[in-house]
Amino acid sequence: MTEIAAPPHPFDAAVTLRAAEDGRTRGRTTPDYTNMVGPFGGVTAAALLRAVQQHPDRLGDPISLTVNYAGPVADGDFDITARAVRTNRTNQHWQLELTQDGVVATTATAVFGTRRDTWSDTELDVPEVPSAETVPARTLPEFIAWARNYEMRFVEGAVPEQDAGEHPDSTTTLWVRDTPARPLDFPALTALSDVFYPRVFLRRGRYMPAGTVSLTVYFHADAAQLDTQGDDFVLGTARTHRFSQGYFDQAAQLWGRDGTLLATSHQLVYFKD
Amino acid sequence: MTEIAAPPHPFDAAVTLRAAEDGRTRGRTTPDYTNMVGPFGGVTAAALLRAVQQHPDRLGDPISLTVNYAGPVADGDFDITARAVRTNRTNQHWQLELTQDGVVATTATAVFGTRRDTWSDTELDVPEVPSAETVPARTLPEFIAWARNYEMRFVEGAVPEQDAGEHPDSTTTLWVRDTPARPLDFPALTALSDVFYPRVFLRRGRYMPAGTVSLTVYFHADAAQLDTQGDDFVLGTARTHRFSQGYFDQAAQLWGRDGTLLATSHQLVYFKD
Numbered sequence: 329m330t331e332i333a334a335p336p337h338p339f340d341a342a343v344t345l346r347a348a349e350d351g352r353t354r355g356r357t358t359p360d361y362t363n364m365v366g367p368f369g370g371v372t373a374a375a376l377l378r379a380v381q382q383h384p385d386r387l388g389d390p391i392s393l394t395v396n397y398a399g400p401v402a403d404g405d406f407d408i409t410a411r412a413v414r415t416n417r418t419n420q421h422w423q424l425e426l427t428q429d430g431v432v433a434t435t436a437t438a439v440f441g442t443r444r445d446t447w448s449d450t451e452l453d454v455p456e457v458p459s460a461e462t463v464p465a466r467t468l469p470e471f472i473a474w475a476r477n478y479e480m481r482f483v484e485g486a487v488p489e490q491d492a493g494e495h496p497d498s499t500t501t502l503w504v505r506d507t508p509a510r511p512l513d514f515p516a517l518t519a520l521s522d523v524f525y526p527r528v529f530l531r532r533g534r535y536m537p538a539g540t541v542s543l544t545v546y547f548h549a550d551a552a553q554l555d556t557q558g559d560d561f562v563l564g565t566a567r568t569h570r571f572s573q574g575y576f577d578q579a580a581q582l583w584g585r586d587g588t589l590l591a592t593s594h595q596l597v598y599f600k601d
Numbered sequence: 602m603t604e605i606a607a608p609p610h611p612f613d614a615a616v617t618l619r620a621a622e623d624g625r626t627r628g629r630t631t632p633d634y635t636n637m638v639g640p641f642g643g644v645t646a647a648a649l650l651r652a653v654q655q656h657p658d659r660l661g662d663p664i665s666l667t668v669n670y671a672g673p674v675a676d677g678d679f680d681i682t683a684r685a686v687r688t689n690r691t692n693q694h695w696q697l698e699l700t701q702d703g704v705v706a707t708t709a710t711a712v713f714g715t716r717r718d719t720w721s722d723t724e725l726d727v728p729e730v731p732s733a734e735t736v737p738a739r740t741l742p743e744f745i746a747w748a749r750n751y752e753m754r755f756v757e758g759a760v761p762e763q764d765a766g767e768h769p770d771s772t773t774t775l776w777v778r779d780t781p782a783r784p785l786d787f788p789a790l791t792a793l794s795d796v797f798y799p800r801v802f803l804r805r806g807r808y809m810p811a812g813t814v815s816l817t818v819y820f821h822a823d824a825a826q827l828d829t830q831g832d833d834f835v836l837g838t839a840r841t842h843r844f845s846q847g848y849f850d851q852a853a854q855l856w857g858r859d860g861t862l863l864a865t866s867h868q869l870v871y872f873k874d
Contacts, residue, residue, distance in 0.1 A: 398687040398694040414671040421671040443846035452842040569725040573716035
């Protein structure tokens with residue numbers, strides 16, 4: 329009798345890294361997470377985080393991650409080099425590069441560390457929203473392949489219909505989770521922080537060339553707090569502060585259904601109108 | 602007759618870099634910008650930005666900067682290496698390291714680029730505050746040397762007195778400028794983005810060990826918009842979203858007096874209570 333192992337979740341397949349020469353690790357883009365140009369930036373960020381997580385020298389869990397999208401990632405293999413530039417008693421600083429055929433496509437820095445009990449407080453209020461079950465699921469347009477891996481229930485700021493016209497603000501709030509369902513972990517949370525389509529589409533009511541230049545994620549929860557979320561929905565909200573001269577920022581929060589602020593995230597996005 | 606040149610502004614002295622061996626540049630900490638441990642993080646960030654600005658390969662102006670404070674910077678000389686990892690048509694990605702005696706103290710990444718006219722909008726509202734002239738100037742405690750280089754007029758959330766007791770929120774809003782006055786430019790704006798003392802001091806009403814782990818600045822204004830500010834006050838506001846397990850985030854905005862959103866900034870801070 330031949331036993332057939334279940335295939336991995338598409339997200340795990342997309343962030344699988346295997347050892348390569350010179351201490352590098354090698355991954356491969358998957359069609360499941362294709363964006364308009366190259367792979368979904370969130371999954372690239374998750375693969376970079378994963379490279380640190382599985383590095384033998386790694387200390388603790390993710391504290392912060394910054395990813396700079398320097399150029400397009402082509403379909404196929406990519407190499408990641410992860411270097412611990414400094415290890416302190418409770419934290420560790422990493423520099424990363426993602427290359428294809430020796431050309432840098434993405435750079436990143438990460439801080440990992442151990443956490444300990446201290447005075448704590450979440451000062452920000454959870455957005456007041458209806459429960460996930462009462463909000464209809466909605467898909468992104470078919471040509472955005474990666475979005476098919478997320479169940480999205482938009483509370484406000486859904487993707488505009490073609491020629492929807494201008495929208496007064498840039499806020500999108502949604503319940504979101506992987507589909508098929510998958511327990512939340514740091515790479516999945518990293519990818520979720522980039523799940524918001526470019527805010528300029530919402531404001532202008534139409535699509536246009538736009539791409540993340542730099543993405544930063546601050547992890548506010550530890551592994552145990554992520555475990556608690558299981559494969560439940562996460563509440564995400566994102567908005568822009570200023571659009572100017574071909575760039576805008578996008579600030580996001582990701583909340584657990586239990587009211588835990590799991591991560592805050594920021595990105596700077598290029599656009600061409 | 603001997604002509605004596607005016608000494609440079611203390612800020613310019615603190616971010617002066619001279620060419621060193623192997624394409625590196627060398628700077629030197631100045632007592633003017635000393636913090637509790639090592640130099641003020643804002644001036645270190647400004648020196649890193651400056652290293653890119655004066656690099657012969659530099660394209661355009663700053664778009665984003667992320668600085669990771671990996672370890673303390675000792676008083677004395679430091680070396681900066683700046684490497685353009687990828688140059689595109691309209692933007693350029695940099696990796697930087699600040700070392701002392703070959704040990705990495707700080708790493709950074711920066712995106713520089715050219716800007717062009719597009720649809721623009723500032724979606725965030727300017728905080729409603731009294732004019733700078735009607736708010737009294739206040740100094741930080743004498744042992745925080747760097748703060749003496751800033752004129753600070755706190756609208757809310759001034760530095761707590763010793764044993765002030767808990768404060769209900771973490772927001773500080775202030776009018777701030779270099780003293781002596783100095784025209785605003787990208788390095789000065791970078792330093793200003795770190796001018797907010799750690800939010801945990803305000804919430805807890807007391808000092809404790811705290812230090813920035815990672816700082817990101819998004820530049821929303823171009824050089825002409827900075828020039829327009831002259832040496833006038835900038836309105837800064839900062840707050841925290843979550844304090845948890847020895848870390849908290851700090852989100853800041855810097856506005857020109859004319860209502861221009863000049864920069865938004867984020868940092869993750871370590872604290873020990």
